[in-house]
Amino acid sequence: MKKWVFLLFCLLPLLCKAQLMACRDFIKDGYDFWLYLPDDYSTSEKKPLVLFLHGKSLSGHNLNLVRNYGCIDAVSRGRKIDAVIVAPQTSGAWQPAKVMEVIDWVKKHYSVDMDRFYVLGMSMGGYGTLDFAATYPDDVAAAMALCGGATEPELCGLNEVPLWIIHGTADTAVPVGCSDRVVEAMADCGDTTRLIYDRFKGVNHTRLARVFYLEETYEWLFSHRLNDSLRSVDRNVEITAETLKDAFADLTRSNLVKVIDARNPNETERQYHIVKKGETLNSIAVENNTTVSILCKLNKMKKTDVLRVGKKLRVK
Numbered sequence: 151m152k153k154w155v156f157l158l159f160c161l162l163p164l165l166c167k168a169q170l171m172a173c174r175d176f177i178k179d180g181y182d183f184w185l186y187l188p189d190d191y192s193t194s195e196k197k198p199l200v201l202f203l204h205g206k207s208l209s210g211h212n213l214n215l216v217r218n219y220g221c222i223d224a225v226s227r228g229r230k231i232d233a234v235i236v237a238p239q240t241s242g243a244w245q246p247a248k249v250m251e252v253i254d255w256v257k258k259h260y261s262v263d264m265d266r267f268y269v270l271g272m273s274m275g276g277y278g279t280l281d282f283a284a285t286y287p288d289d290v291a292a293a294m295a296l297c298g299g300a301t302e303p304e305l306c307g308l309n310e311v312p313l314w315i316i317h318g319t320a321d322t323a324v325p326v327g328c329s330d331r332v333v334e335a336m337a338d339c340g341d342t343t344r345l346i347y348d349r350f351k352g353v354n355h356t357r358l359a360r361v362f363y364l365e366e367t368y369e370w371l372f373s374h375r376l377n378d379s380l381r382s383v384d385r386n387v388e389i390t391a392e393t394l395k396d397a398f399a400d401l402t403r404s405n406l407v408k409v410i411d412a413r414n415p416n417e418t419e420r421q422y423h424i425v426k427k428g429e430t431l432n433s434i435a436v437e438n439n440t441t442v443s444i445l446c447k448l449n450k451m452k453k454t455d456v457l458r459v460g461k462k463l464r465v466k
Contacts, residue, residue, distance in 0.1 A: 170222065171412040172213055180251045181238035182213050184222050185260075186407065188232050196263035198233035198372060199256065202362075203249070203271030203278035209241050214422050219359045220272070227401045231368050234262050243301065244271075244278030246285040253289075268371040270294040272359060273324055277301060280332055283311045292374035292383075294367065296358040297321050299328030306339035308332070312374045312383040314346040316361065318353030318391075344383045350391040360397035364389060409466065421466035425457050438465040 168189045174182045191197060202221040209215075217223055222237045238252050256262060269290055271279040276298015283293040284300065287307035294314045317329040326349055336342050350358075361367055370387040409421060423434055431442045431453060446453055448464040 168225070168407040170226070170407045170409045172410070173412045174213065176412070177251050177255055180248055180255075181240055182211075183236055183238035183252050184213065184216055185256065185412070186222060186225055186231075186235035186237075187260075188234070190232075191234065191261075193261045196261050198266035198268065199253070199262040199264065200231065200233045200235045200368075200371070201249070201253065201267070201269040201282075202235060202237040203244055203269065203275035203282070204237065204239065205271070205273030205275050207273075209239065209274070211239075211241060213239050215239070215424075217421075218424075220275075220362045221270070224363045224401075225407060227363065227398070229363055229365070229368075229401055233266075233268075233368075233372075234260055240278075244274065244281060246278075246282045246302075249278065249282055250286060250289075264289070265376040266291055266372065266374075267376065268292050268294075268374075270296070270362070270367070270371070271298065272296040272362070273298060273355065276324070276329075280305070280308065280315075283313065284308050287311050289376070291376040292371050294361070294371065295329075295332075296361055297324050297326075297329070297355055299324065300332045300335075305332060305335045308336050309339050309341055309344060310381065312344050312381060314348070314370065314383075316348045316350065316358060316389070318350045318355065318358060320352050321355045323355040344381065346383060346385065348389070353391050353394075357391075357394060360394040361389065363397040363401060364393065365400075366393065421464070423463045423465045425459055425461040425463060427459050429457065431457065434463065434465070440465055 169187045171185045173185050204216050204220060208218055216237050216239050221235050225231055236252060236256050269279050269282055276295040277300060279293055279295040280298060280300040281302045283290045284302045284305045284307040287310040290311050292312040297317050315329050317326045319326050333347050366387050366389050370384055373384040423438060431445055435442045435445055442453055
C-alpha cells in the first residue's frame with residue numbers, strides 16, 4: 151500500500167484537471183474516503199481543506215454512496231470550491247479520533263493549509279461535526295452543523311470555534327431539540343459569541359442538504375482562519391430558508407471532475423446510481439450527464455426494461 155501512496159504523491163504535480171479519487175484501505179482499520187483536488191492544485195501552493203461528514207443514509211461500505219449529496223456531489227454539479235475536500239465514509243456513528251486519522255493522512259500527503267481547515271456535516275454528520283469540533287477546537291477554523299446534535303460529554307470546546315448551527319423546526323428525523331441542547335450546553339460553558347444558531351421555521355430534515363450547494367456556505371467557511379487572533383465569527387453572510395430555493399440555480403454539470411481509483415490512477419472509477427421511485431432511464435441519464443444508450447450498454451439491458459426501485463445501475 152505504501153507503494154501506491156508514494157506513486158500517487160509523485161503524480162500530484164502533474165495534475166491539471168479537477169480530480170476526485172476513491173481512497174480505499176489507505177488507513178489501517180480506518181475510514182475509506184473520497185479526496186477531491188481542484189483544477190489548479192499543485193504542491194507549490196497550500197489549499198484550504200474541507201472535511202465533509204455524511205449522514206446515516208450514506209453510511210456503509212459502498213464508497214459511491216457518499217457522492218449522493220454533499221460537498222462531493224456539489225463539485226460534481228459544478229459548484230466551484232477552491233479547496234481540497236475529504237469525505238470519509240463510516241458504517242456507524244462518527245468517531246472523532248478516526249476522523250482525525252484521515253486528516254493526518256491528508257496533511258502528510260497533500261499540500262493543505264491547516265489554518266484554513268473547515269468541517270461541515272448533516273444529520274449524523276451534523277453530530278460528527280459537533281463532536282469533532284468539540285474534541286479538536288484548536289484545529290478547526292470554522293464548522294457548520296446541519297440538523298444534528300452531539301454525543302460528546304464535554305462540549306465547551308465548541309465555544310472556541312466559529313460555528314454555524316442550522317436546524318429546521320419541522321425536522322422529524324432529528325428533532326430541533328437536539329441542536330437546542332447543544333446550544334444550551336455551550337451557554338452553560340460561558341461565552342457563545344462565536345455561535346450562529348438558525349432555526350428555520352417549517353423546514354424539514356432533507357431540505358437542509360441544499361446548504362452544501364450554496365456559494366454562501368463556502369464563502370462563510372473560507373472567511374475564517376485558525377490564526378486569526380480573535381477567531382471572531384463572520385455574521386455578514388446570510389443563509390435563510392428562502393435562500394435554499396435557489397441552491398441549484400447556477401449549477402450545471404459542465405464542470406465535471408475526473409473520478410479515479412487512487413490505487414490505480416490510470417483507471418477511471420466505476421460509478422453507480424441507485425434507482426429511486428419515479429425515476430426513468432432518461433432522468434437518470436440526464437442527472438449523470440450520460441445517455442440512455444450508454445446506460446443500456448453498461449448494464450446489458452434494453453430501453454424498454456422495467457426499472458426496479460433499489461436497482462444498482464452503472465452510469466460510468
